[in-house]
Each structure stands twice: as C-alpha cells, then as structure tokens.
Amino acid sequence: MAPRNDVKDGEPQPERSYATLSTLRVGVKAMVDKDGEKRKAEILSIQTRKGSPTFYVHYQEFNKRLDEWVPADRIDLSEEVEWPLPEKVDEKKKQKTKEQLSNSKAINKALKNINRSVSESREATPLDTSAKTSRRPSFQGGKENRDPNVTVIATEELGGTPLPDDEHTVDLADIQDAAAAAKAVPGHVPQTREEEVERLRFGGSMTQNQTEISRVRNLERIQMGSHEIEPWYFSPYPAEFADCDMVYICEFCLCYFGDNTQFTRHRKKCTLLHPPGNEVYRDDTVSFFEIDGRRQRTWCRNLCLLSKLFLDHKTLYYDVDPFLFYCMTERDEHGHHLVGYFSKEKECSEGYNVACILTLPQYQRKGFGKLLIQFSYELSKIEGKLGSPEKPLSDLGLLGYRAYWQEVIVDLLIDREIEGTPMISVEELGSTLAMTTNDVLHTLQNLNMLRYSNKNHVIVLTDAAVAARDKLKEKERVKGKRMIDPERLQWKPPVFSAAARTWNW
Amino acid sequence: MSHTRAQASRHVRQRKLNTKQPLRIFREREIDETPDDESRGNIPHVETGVEKGEEIEYHLQAVINAANAAALGAAAAGKQSYIPTPETVKAKGVVYDDLYPKAFATPATYIRFSSTVEDCIGVSYCMNDEDAEFLSKLNDGKDVNDEPRKDKLGQCSEDVFEEAMNYLEETTARLQPFAAVESVSLPGLEEMERAIDDNLSADAQTWLKPVYQYWWSKKGSRSLMPSIKVRVLDTSNDADDADPYVCFRRREVRQTRKTRGRDAQVVEKLKKLRLELEQARQLVQLVVQREQLNKEDLEISRRVFEERKKLKDVKIDKNIIGEKGEDEELLVNQKPAPKAKRPQEAGRPATIRLRSAGDRSAPEDELTQLADIQAQADAEVQRTIAARKEQHRRWNAQWEDETWRPLTPPLDDNDDKPRWAPLALPDASYPTPPPTLPSKNSPDRDDVEMQDAAPIREEDASAGAPQEPEIVFHIPGAYPQDEEMYVEPKRDPTPLCRLRYGRGGRCWLEARRKRPYALISRGVVSDSESDDEEPPEFFPIDRQKVFDLRVGFMTGRVARPESMGGERRGWSSGDQAAVAGASGQQQQAQQQQTPAGSAG
Numbered sequence A: 001m002a003p004r005n006d007v008k009d010g011e012p013q014p015e016r017s018y019a020t021l022s023t024l025r026v027g028v029k030a031m032v033d034k035d036g037e038k039r040k041a042e043i044l045s046i047q048t049r050k051g052s053p054t055f056y057v058h059y060q061e062f063n064k065r066l067d068e069w070v071p072a073d074r075i076d077l078s079e080e081v082e083w084p085l086p087e088k089v090d091e092k093k094k095q096k097t098k099e100q101l102s103n104s105k106a107i108n109k110a111l112k113n114i115n116r117s118v119s120e121s122r123e124a125t126p127l128d129t130s131a132k133t134s135r136r137p138s139f140q141g142g143k144e145n146r147d148p149n150v151t152v153i154a155t156e157e158l159g160g161t162p163l164p165d166d167e168h169t170v171d172l173a174d175i176q177d178a179a180a181a182a183k184a185v186p187g188h189v190p191q192t193r194e195e196e197v198e199r200l201r202f203g204g205s206m207t208q209n210q211t212e213i214s215r216v217r218n219l220e221r222i223q224m225g226s227h228e229i230e231p232w233y234f235s236p237y238p239a240e241f242a243d244c245d246m247v248y249i250c251e252f253c254l255c256y257f258g259d260n261t262q263f264t265r266h267r268k269k270c271t272l273l274h275p276p277g278n279e280v281y282r283d284d285t286v287s288f289f290e291i292d293g294r295r296q297r298t299w300c301r302n303l304c305l306l307s308k309l310f311l312d313h314k315t316l317y318y319d320v321d322p323f324l325f326y327c328m329t330e331r332d333e334h335g336h337h338l339v340g341y342f343s344k345e346k347e348c349s350e351g352y353n354v355a356c357i358l359t360l361p362q363y364q365r366k367g368f369g370k371l372l373i374q375f376s377y378e379l380s381k382i383e384g385k386l387g388s389p390e391k392p393l394s395d396l397g398l399l400g401y402r403a404y405w406q407e408v409i410v411d412l413l414i415d416r417e418i419e420g421t422p423m424i425s426v427e428e429l430g431s432t433l434a435m436t437t438n439d440v441l442h443t444l445q446n447l448n449m450l451r452y453s454n455k456n457h458v459i460v461l462t463d464a465a466v467a468a469r470d471k472l473k474e475k476e477r478v479k480g481k482r483m484i485d486p487e488r489l490q491w492k493p494p495v496f497s498a499a500a501r502t503w504n505w
Numbered sequence B: 001m002s003h004t005r006a007q008a009s010r011h012v013r014q015r016k017l018n019t020k021q022p023l024r025i026f027r028e029r030e031i032d033e034t035p036d037d038e039s040r041g042n043i044p045h046v047e048t049g050v051e052k053g054e055e056i057e058y059h060l061q062a063v064i065n066a067a068n069a070a071a072l073g074a075a076a077a078g079k080q081s082y083i084p085t086p087e088t089v090k091a092k093g094v095v096y097d098d099l100y101p102k103a104f105a106t107p108a109t110y111i112r113f114s115s116t117v118e119d120c121i122g123v124s125y126c127m128n129d130e131d132a133e134f135l136s137k138l139n140d141g142k143d144v145n146d147e148p149r150k151d152k153l154g155q156c157s158e159d160v161f162e163e164a165m166n167y168l169e170e171t172t173a174r175l176q177p178f179a180a181v182e183s184v185s186l187p188g189l190e191e192m193e194r195a196i197d198d199n200l201s202a203d204a205q206t207w208l209k210p211v212y213q214y215w216w217s218k219k220g221s222r223s224l225m226p227s228i229k230v231r232v233l234d235t236s237n238d239a240d241d242a243d244p245y246v247c248f249r250r251r252e253v254r255q256t257r258k259t260r261g262r263d264a265q266v267v268e269k270l271k272k273l274r275l276e277l278e279q280a281r282q283l284v285q286l287v288v289q290r291e292q293l294n295k296e297d298l299e300i301s302r303r304v305f306e307e308r309k310k311l312k313d314v315k316i317d318k319n320i321i322g323e324k325g326e327d328e329e330l331l332v333n334q335k336p337a338p339k340a341k342r343p344q345e346a347g348r349p350a351t352i353r354l355r356s357a358g359d360r361s362a363p364e365d366e367l368t369q370l371a372d373i374q375a376q377a378d379a380e381v382q383r384t385i386a387a388r389k390e391q392h393r394r395w396n397a398q399w400e401d402e403t404w405r406p407l408t409p410p411l412d413d414n415d416d417k418p419r420w421a422p423l424a425l426p427d428a429s430y431p432t433p434p435p436t437l438p439s440k441n442s443p444d445r446d447d448v449e450m451q452d453a454a455p456i457r458e459e460d461a462s463a464g465a466p467q468e469p470e471i472v473f474h475i476p477g478a479y480p481q482d483e484e485m486y487v488e489p490k491r492d493p494t495p496l497c498r499l500r501y502g503r504g505g506r507c508w509l510e511a512r513r514k515r516p517y518a519l520i521s522r523g524v525v526s527d528s529e530s531d532d533e534e535p536p537e538f539f540p541i542d543r544q545k546v547f548d549l550r551v552g553f554m555t556g557r558v559a560r561p562e563s564m565g566g567e568r569r570g571w572s573s574g575d576q577a578a579v580a581g582a583s584g585q586q587q588q589a590q591q592q593q594t595p596a597g598s599a600g
C-alpha cells in the first residue's frame, strides 16, 4: 500500500521549513494533532473566530469527511511544514485539489474541451486518452453521481490541457497571496465566516475563492427529525446557510430552513407524511417509494442536496429529471421516515442499476444499506437485466457492496452444495443474482475463492467465507433477519416514451 | 471502470477461465493446495471501483486488509475495523411529537401519491422571529414605524401575514427576475396591488399595505427565504459554471435527427391528437345538450305538476267532483301511449360510436380541413350574394327605375336592322390608340361588353396549372339584347355609321368609331369612354342588365344571365386578389345598406 504522498521521481520537492502561526497559509501542510496522534494535514481555509485563527484542515490519507476546523494549538509548529508550490503546482497537490473541488472553472473548461474534442480525432488530443481511462462525462444523460473531477484527474495525469491548469495555478497563487496579505494586515482579516463567504461571493475575483468554498464543508450541523447530524461534505444549499449554526430539514418534504422559527412554522403547514410517490414495497419494517425526478422535482432536488452532504462523488451540476429515486422508509404513527435511497437512471446506457446510494447517517450501521442494495438487485431481476452500481464507489459503498456480494454468492454456492449439484458457472451465478459477470469475478477473486486445481478452475468455499456466513446467520437468528421479500414488491419497470427521452425527461 | 474490466478479463484469459462453463464447488479441505498454483499466495489485484486517491485512505485500507487476511485464512483479527464517520446524535430540545404530530395511519393498500411538495407545504414563506415581532406589534395596533395604525383592520393571523409576505416576494421575483444582478428599486405598493389576482385571499389583500411597509423596510436584493441557485435559463456562462452554489442545471437537449419520416410521424400524431380532442369536445357538447334537455324536461314536469296542483285546488275550492279516474290523472303522470317503435330503432340501441383503435382510416378523413372551411366560406359568400340579389330583385319588383329607363325602345324584331356604313376616315389621330388585342374570336363591338378586353395571352391561361375559378365580369352592352340577331361586322379599320329610328320617330345617326376597348388591368376597370372628350353616348339598356351591372360593381363578380350565352372570360390569377379585396369592401358597403333597405 503506497502512501498517498509518495513522491515520484523527477517531481519537484516541496520546500520545507519552520513556520509560525502568522506565516501559515492555505496550501501549507503541517502536522496536526488528531485524536492524540500527529498526522500530516493540509490547510484548506483560515478564519478568525473570536479573535483567534482557526484552520480548516484535510488530513492526508483520511477521508474528506474527517476534515475539520482546528484551533492553532493543534498545529505542531515544532516540526517543519511543507510549503505549497505556488508557481508550479506539484502533481500531488494538483491532484488533490482536483479531487476536492467539485465544480471549479478548470473542471468545466476541461469538460468543455472534452466535449469539443469528441468531434476531433481521438488520438490527437491528450484529453481524449483521458476519456479512455475514465468515463467521459455525458452532458446528455449524465450520471447523477458522475463527478466531473474524474475526467480532470485523468487529464492531469497526462500533463495535457495546459489551459485550465495554468489558470488554476494562478488562482491558487492568488488565494495564497491574498491569505498572506490578509495575515499581514490585521484589518483585512475576515472576522467571521459570514464575512468571508460574503466576500467570496461578492468579491471581484471569484474563481479561486469559489474553489475554496466547495472544499470547505458549508453546513455546520443539520437537524432532521429527532437527530442532529454533522455533515460530511459541501452541498450547494443556499449560501446564507453557511452562517447558520443549525440547518433544519423537514423529515418529510426535506425542505431546509436556517431558522428554527421558520422551520417550526413550516412544520405547522407541511402535510406530507411520506415520500411523494408510489409505494412499491412494504414489509413489517420498511417501505420503498418510487419517485420520478421529473414529476417531483422539488422533492428530488431536496433529497439530492441532503445526500450531497454525505456523498463526496455526487454532483448536483445537472437536474434530477433523468432519474428515479427509490426511497426506503421506516413507518410509525408520525409517518414514513426516510432511511436511505438509491437513484437509478431511467435509461442507463452502461447498464448501471444504481447511480447514487445512501443510508442517512442516523440510520447507518443498522443493516439498512444491505436492504437498499438488495432492493436494487430485486428490481434488476424483474427487469431481467444484470446490474452494477455506477463507479466510482465511495469507501463505504465499496464495503457495503462487497459484503452484499459475498453474502449472496456464498449463500448460493452453499445452496448448490446442499442440493447436491455442486456445479455452477460464473455467468449462472451472475444471472441468478442479477449481478454482472465482472462483479461476480471480482467477489470470487477477492475472497480467494476462484482457484485452479488439477488443471481445472474450481470455486472454493473457503473456511473463512463459510465461517463469516455462519456468524451472520447466528446474528440473524438472534436479532432477526432483515431482508427484502420479493413477493411484496409491486413493481413493473417504468416505461418512458421516446418523446420523454427526446425532451430529456 | 474500464480498466478493471480489461485487467480482470486479461487475467481470466490467461487462465482460460470460461465464464459459461460450470465450475465445481469445493470446500477448502477437499482440494489439495499445490504451492505452484499460480493463484496461491497471490490474490489477484481486483479493481475496487473506488477512486485511486481514496482507495489508499487509511481507514478503508485497514478494513480491506483485515478482510483480505481473513480471506487468506488468517486468524480472525481481534477487533472489527470500521470507517469512522462524523457523529450523529439525538437532537437536543426537540419535542418530536409537537414537531411531527402523530397523524399517520398506514392504509391497507400501498400508497399511491402524486401531489408535489409545493402542493403540500402551503404558503412557502415562513416567518422568522423578526417577522413574529413585527406581527405582534401590528396586532397591537402599530405599524412598522411604531406609529399607531390608522386602519381598522383588527388582528392579522400568522397565516395571513405569511401569505401577504409570500405574495410580495413572489411578485417581486416575477416582476424583477434580475433584481439580484442589477439594482432596481422595489416595486411600489400600487404596482403590487395591480398585480393581485384571485389567488391572493381577501384577508391578505386587506393586510397587504401594512405588511408591504414592513416588507419594504426589510427587503434586500435577495429573496428573504434563502433559496438554492438554480438557473432557469439555459445560460452557460463561465461565472455560473465556476460557482459551486449553482446547481440543477438543465441538461442539454438530445439532438434528434430530423427526417422526413419523423416529420410525417409527428404530423400523423398531431392529427390523431386533434381528432381525439375534437371527439372529446363533441362528446362534451352532446352531454351538455342532453343535460339541458333534461333540465327543460324537469322544468316542464314541474310546471305540469304545478298546473295540476292549481287545477286540483280549484276543483277542491269549487267542490268539483270529477268523473271516476279523472282525479287520478291529476296525481299520476299518465303513461304516454306506447309509440309504435320504428323497426330500425328496435334492433339497435342508441350508442355513440367512437373510433376504434383498429380503425385504419386516416385521421384527416374525419377532421375538418382548412380547405373545407375555405370552400364553405366561399359558398357562404356566394349564397349571400345570391340572396342579396334576390332581395334587391324583390325590392325593385314593383318599381321601375325611371332614371335608367331606356330612351329608346328596344328594337322590334321585325325592324330592319340598320346597316353600318363606312364613314369617311377622319384624320388618323385618336385620343387613345386603337386596340390591338390578340384575341381572334373577339367580337368586334363598340359597346362595353368587355369580353376580350383583358390582355390575356392564351399561353398564360393554359399554362397556369390549376384552373382558376372563372370570374365573369360582364358589363351589359347597349343593345341589342339578343346577340344572335346581331350580325357581326367584319373588323374594319374605318369608322362606321348607321341611321336608326328611335322612339317617337326620331332619327339617329349612330357612329361607330374605333375606340380602345375597356382595359382591365389588375382588376381596375378603366373605360376609355370616360376619358372621351366627346359627350357620352347613351344607349338603352335593359333593366335586368342594369341590375346585373350594379351587382357586378358591388361584388366584383357578375353572374352572367343565362340568356347571355356561354361567353366567359377568365381572369389572370393575379387579378383575383384585387377583386376579392374590392368585393370585400363592396360587401361591407352592402351590409351597411341592407338594414336601411329592409327597414324601408
């Protein structure tokens, strides 16, 4: 496992030296105390709160969801810090920057370039190679969670497209200079976050600062139902909410309020008690609702804004029309509480059966994720298609899918064994479970179950896999098993007319 | 990722794994692990589908490594590794039951629901603390400036306040969609009041003024309720692209190839749709008719009942005892004598026949086409003209038009036809050049019968693809009426004259000079005679012809009386428009005339 900041040969080394509190600026990497451990972190934003500077840091090799505001005393200035390379952005920072900003100018320029280059010769443009290594963003059917970044990262790696880069480099330098200048002249230090956001929003040179904005989580805390949740990532809720200590989200209509009185007033008027669509599944604990992005634009937009708080790779660049949203709820006498959802393209050219998938944080680690995944495969079974989630997966998504795949594959193999017909092809595994052949292979290989014995390929039910299954069964026996009962699914694949497709849903 | 697929399949191909071929399932103990097994100790690298940069993240790697170790048969790692996430806690100070009352009862069947968020949340403006403060002040009888309110409005509820605020916000957004980017002054109260429609409740309307004052004091350039940045217009400007707050852009419309077939398809669909709408409309119309008849029936029944009641009262009053059964008739509706059913009706219940899906006839067969309507309109015009003519004929039936009375009586049939004799050719200069019309069979006559007057080339007439409807322009000639009797003289360049005897034995010397024919160009009749310096000659004209002539002038079209024979003259197509226009004017004039005429 290569550490992330492994330096490749020939790359410029960042300058290292000691820093003081006043010379710290955006882009500097310093050792920061995290849960009693020193960890290298990059400063993404600096603010003065109650007279003392606060730093928004990203810990290297930690997911962005752990980025946080830290006071100065958590930064270890007894060690040398790494200074950013303002003139020539070094690869890793560039890469990192790209990963983290969600909709920068550079990205969109690159996207446009790619779009343009489609008509040009494929091999001629470096951009095009990027299209091979990563998916080319489609402006037409676009994936809900397709992050334009993907493309740009690939572009970066090729060292092509100097244009967006150069501009970006300059922008970064600008920020840094501005930050440094702000440090030097105390009167110019933004006093509050509000001020900063306001400055960023209405200042003259916007580009760089907007990049900054989306790298920093904008909502402090949200209240939803009886839960208070700390958001993980930036989401384009109204910019005014960056100043709110708490954003209130109505559990049923998912409308958002920066003010408790307003929210309370809304609750007096809101009559929605479940997701605004048709219930397609109901069992003793959960229900599923199918919501059409085109028919329920506001609700689906609200859902996307909410889920963007917890999904890094989701983009809200485009509207929700081409997607169906399958929303899982828990029922009680208050109504249907949203637990999680997955979105699915109405017509996916790449055969994905899930675009974005999320269990809301307040319901995580309760086995709901597996239900969502299972449900998506049950739909694929009815459609008679093999499904796979859209990539990239998040870390949690990968673990969730791996667990599900392992469980269903091992179950099926053991069933075959019990039936006394211990033979199965990879494709049969796939078609039985509505999984792509690739995902089946992925799982078998990952579990070390695909082996070569006596000049034959065989599937081995490893002791570890069987043990894991036994453990799960035992747990289910004690706690009860949660699973989707296909009998209770009242669903037919929705049919969309050619006209709907022509007019983009 | 494509990379994954490529790598995985390459790996598979090396080992020649056939994904279609059934593989034997073993337990671990059942196979002997050979150390040289290429997969042993070398878990093939599988693409995770997680982004490279994230894949190496500490917590994910910890979990993956633990899983890999377990897969390789290592002893289960002691503690379960997991990916840490920011905390989620129970909300403090939330009385959940108050906020979300227990209002839901699970229906027996699966929920079907199509209302939108907008349908369900009422007025979207929600008041904040500041608003609440103002509202209580307002309800204490003070306005926004703490001055006592002059109006006598009573108490304003929160709902009404919010409705008024919402109205002000929405109206501003509608009237000034770009208020956020350019500074414009807020709409005034008057403007706001002008924009009021039925959607604003009466209460909110009455409170609009005081609320407006508050709203005005509070309103900045942006919406009071924070909203996300959505671009309604398809503007893809760079500033927007770079703005992380701008979201939910419209997707670019998929290009569809335009083909003739596709267009035809669309046309067919539109026709079908129109037909169906038309049918629906007719159905509704019939239903309305039926219901009106029902209503009339009920009203009549009621009247019958009331009349009977009156009769009954009278009978009681006057103590009239009817014959046996007579009184019953007053109470009970008599059954009408059963009608003899018509045989056709008996077999066929009355049904409305709707076009079935399988009906293959083209939709346009059942739809009124523009051409039909135009034809109808034309026919209507013709009918009207005919009717008007008939009307005029009737008005004039008992009258003789003295002004047009022929000064000369019609010639007697047995009269000797006066012969034309050449007259000495005067100096060969004429006020207008003699006609040189190409028509061969043109009757060379002196009157205003303009049979060949128009300069139509025959090639043109035949070349013009569709036969234009003929418009007969006929100005009746002087005399004689009967053309058969009229011996066509040869075309002669020299002027002619003849002697003719008129009424009262008067003797006329009639000259026939070479005059240009009346020319018609672009529908304008120019009669050379009018320019003539010589005093106009008057000829006796039949009353019928006078009438026709007048009608002709009025309408631009003159139906040639049957007696005039089959001579018709086609117009060049270009002239029609002018004539149609003229006839339109004439018709208007006629319509103005008509009421006066019918009153008289």
Ligand SMILES: [Zn+2]
Pocket (backbone or CB within 6 Å): A250, A251, A252, A253, A254, A255, A266, A267, A270, A271, A272, B121
């Ligand atoms: Zn609500």
